[in-house]
Amino acid sequence: MKSSRLLAWIAIAIGALYFIVPLIGTFEFSLRMRRGEYSFDAYQSVFSDLQFRATFGYSMLMGFLTIIFGMLLVVPTAYWVRLRLPQLRPVVEFLTLLPLVIPAIVIVFGYLRLYNSSSWLPLTNSTNGTNLLLMFSYMTLSLPYMYRAVDTAMRAIDVATLTEAAESLGAKWPTIMFRCIFPNVMSGVLSGAFITFAIVMGEFTMAALLNRPAFGPYLQLVGANKAYEPSALAIIAFAITWLSIGLLQLVSRFQKTAPAKA
């Protein structure tokens, strides 16, 4: 028993070393901009870059839109499948898992062939059309996570009884959807939202190939041209991921301690 505990400590130590050293290395590198002493010059340079603000803002906006439209698509679908079409469940689950199977670069390749300027639906012809296509691509990427989060939350509530109760009180379907179902699966909606936000903020492939000024392609551009700013940006990106996932885990902890009220 004693030797196994020693082995466990060794495994954790090696793991910690592998995971922490790159973070320390990145942080240390980001402080090296001023010669001979540590300073936050690289961060200052990043924050004062107009491109940084523009692309960061663009990706944040995209993240919010993706979350809103993604949830408007996913929550009613998960609800409807549970309530009326349980036989379609395997099909819907399979479709929501597809974005994990087909690489993102292949999906966006397909978009570029299907929705280019000479196609039947020329979305890439205008800026707003391309923005729309990028949002759809982010919705696709986050579909597996959103659907699973919402569906798990929905498992905890009795959808059928809730719907009948609302109907017998005279509620129409928008009321049922937005005042009964959405509030009851809020923990799932939030979990899905946070992970979607983390995905969208760092996403590179889709935005680069659709030529939109998002944060991911900006990071790549800085990496190719500057020395210390990339490390500062990596630390910032890590902080964003940490924040999103931290909030996600906080939400799912609440979900466990306060089970379904319905």
Added chain:
Amino acid sequence: MSTASLIDRRKVVDWLGIAPFMIFAIMFLLLPTLYLVTGAFFNPQGEFTLKNIADLTHPTILSAYWVSIKVSVASSLGGAVIGFFLAWAVVLGGLPRWIRSGLLTFSGVASNFAGVPLAFAFIATLGRTGLVTVLLRDWFGFNLYSTGFNLLSFFGLTITYMFFQIPLMVLILTPALDGMKKEWREASEILGASTWQYWRLVGLPILWPSLMGTTLLLFANAFGAIATAYALTGSSLNIVPILLYAQIRGDVLHNPNLGYALALGMIVITGLSNVVYLWLRSRAERWQK
């Protein structure tokens, strides 16, 4: 109104409820994929051909697939082995409770910390002027780059990919290890089995569908990844996603339909590993009840 038409109307409403999702899935998942898959079997003139598939054996393309497979296999096996030991350490190693929750929280973050920033982190650590490279040189007089090590290579990419592969393994394997009952261990000890015999004859046979399945998932995960590799190596490392990226940008293969075949090859490889993963997972779940 007859009852038949009433039933029909109810059915129509049922299907209308799911229509938005179905339209979305068809337009943004199925059609784009089908377009590429069918395009792989036609020439630019629109005639059916298998030449694009045959052309995948061109040395550049073949070597891209080969390097991609090597990186994915190495990083998934490395991620699986290290991830297994970490998960084992926190579940069965008798460590304090806070290490377990710390590792799981960190794994949740690190498995999502991929893409361009991950490449920056490793350049700042193991690049030519990175922290570890400099410290090895100043403290131990050891020049990492004189050993032939290069971050912008197969080995460097593998080490970098493991930063998100190991956490993914930890996240999936921890519940599987939690499901191993104490009684199994006790029973085998009473029957006189050594630790080695327990793992060889009981533990690993139960765990292997989870282990194999997750390794395949990691493989597919690495195979489709592009952002990290692109930010790390530019286009100097010839792997399939980077080749496809260049093809989409500027038709470097001089044949659009060969690009579709390249994409088809990626779908086949990630698709197969996911199918086997799902099959293995359904086997593994028998033991987790």
